[in-house]
Amino acid sequence: TRTVIEYSPSEGFASYRNGLASYYQGAGLNVEADDILITTGGSEALVFAFMSCLDPGDQVIVPEPFYANYNGFAQMAGVQIVPVTARIEDGFALPPISDFAAKINHKTKAILLCNPGNPTGTVYAPESLDALAQLVRDHDLYLFADEVYREFCYDGAQPKSVLQLPGLEQHVVLVDSVSKRYSMCGARIGAMVTKNAAVRKAAMKFAMARLSPPTLAQIASEAALNTSESYFGQVRDRYVARRDALVEGLRNIPGVTVPNPGGAFYAVCELPIDNADAFCQWMLEHFDLDGDTVMMAPxxxxxxTPGAGTRQVRIAYVLDLPMIERAVECLRAALGAYPGRRDV
Known part of the structure; x- marks a missing residue:
């Protein structure tokens, strides 16, 4: 029993790291408590990974579209993001390995993935990850992986973790978080997981400089490890129903293209419009359907890549089913009224 809200060890409470190691082992991942550094959110985990593994001026290859905050984390570490473009026509699948290889030069030190993906909801095929692993080994790169949406995979998909890729034990750094798994984004608890002792030692210096991750939030996160699998099953069922309603509704709107996302709770769709930034602003400032409109992310x-994604938006299907259906109605009406509509 704790009687004061003291600092935790810089690497996080041992009881929580032990519990988290058991969670990973239950997911089929070979992780021990000593492989885990508890962080202030997944964001800090990725910043620690960048700053521990890379030098200013180094380059990180990232499939785009990607989580926009990666740009800020890279700037903090003084490193450069080099994009490899995934295509909506391919369901935002992992780009061909040859595209990654073409971007590698003497400054390239790492590849960063998000799987399942934000903003696309794509779950990468295991064989694509295996091929990427060979590239990582061949060029002696780090492989950073943001796997915070692991529980949210649909249609029987089983996401392959980078920790399951053979021969990459010294190359892989996993980023994790309680934010999505338990809907605890305000707790600000994440984890950096790696078998590379030198990387852990370097990251501990940054961890000690910020003293400790949040004490109360670690206690809450440790308790969350007891969440039953039935909870996740119910959540997945709810998200699948929302996704299906969204995708079916969008595909019934002329001119709209949307892949069927296999995970997370986002969909990126291409619209018959001139410019997504202008359209999203117009939706909020100038359009409503009986008082309703839709907020989307351009x-x-x-x-x-400059000029990429100019007709695409991200929609998060985090609202209840009736509101998803209403959003599709609003979007259909808006596309009919938008002065910048462009049919291709």
């Missing part, structure tokens, strides 16, 4: 913010 996909341009998820691309590093």
């Amino acid at each position: 996909a341009t913010g998820f691309y590093a």
Whole structure:
């Protein structure tokens, strides 16, 4: 029993790291408590990984579209993101390995993935990850993986963790978080997981400089490890129903293209419009359907390549089913009224 809200060890409470190791082992991952560094959110875990593994001026290859905050984390570490573009026509599958290889030069030190993906909801095929692993080994790169949506995979998909890729024990750094898994984004608890002792030692210096991850939030996160699998089953069923309603509804709107996301709770769709930034702003400022409208994220913010994604938006299906259906109605009406509509 704790009687004061003291600092935890910089690497996090041992009881929580032991519990988290058991969670990973239950998911088929070979992780021990000593492989885990508890962080202030998954964001800090990735910043620690960048700053522990890379030098200013180094390059990290990232499939785009990607989580926009990766840009800020890279700037903090003084490293450069080099995009490899995934295509909506391919369901935002992992780009061909040859595309990654073409981007590698003497400054390339790492590849960063998000699987399942934000903003696309794509779950990468195991064989694609195996091929990428060979590239990582051949060029002696680090492989950073953001796997915070692991529980949210649909249609029987089983996401393959980078920790399951053979021969990459010294190359892989996993980023994790309680934010999505338990809907605890305000707790700000994440984890950096790696078998590489030198990387852990370097990251501990940054961890000690910020003293400790949040004490109360670690206690809450440790308790969350007892969440039953039935909870996740119910959540997945709910998200699948929302996804299906969204995708079916969008595909019935002329001119709209949307892949069927295999995980997370996002979909990126391409619309018959001139510019997604202008359209999303117009939706909020100038359009309503009997008082309702839809807030979306222009996909341009998820691309590093200038001019990419200009007709795409990200939609998060985090609302209840009737509101998803109503959002599709609003979007259909809006596309009919938008002055910048462009049919291709």
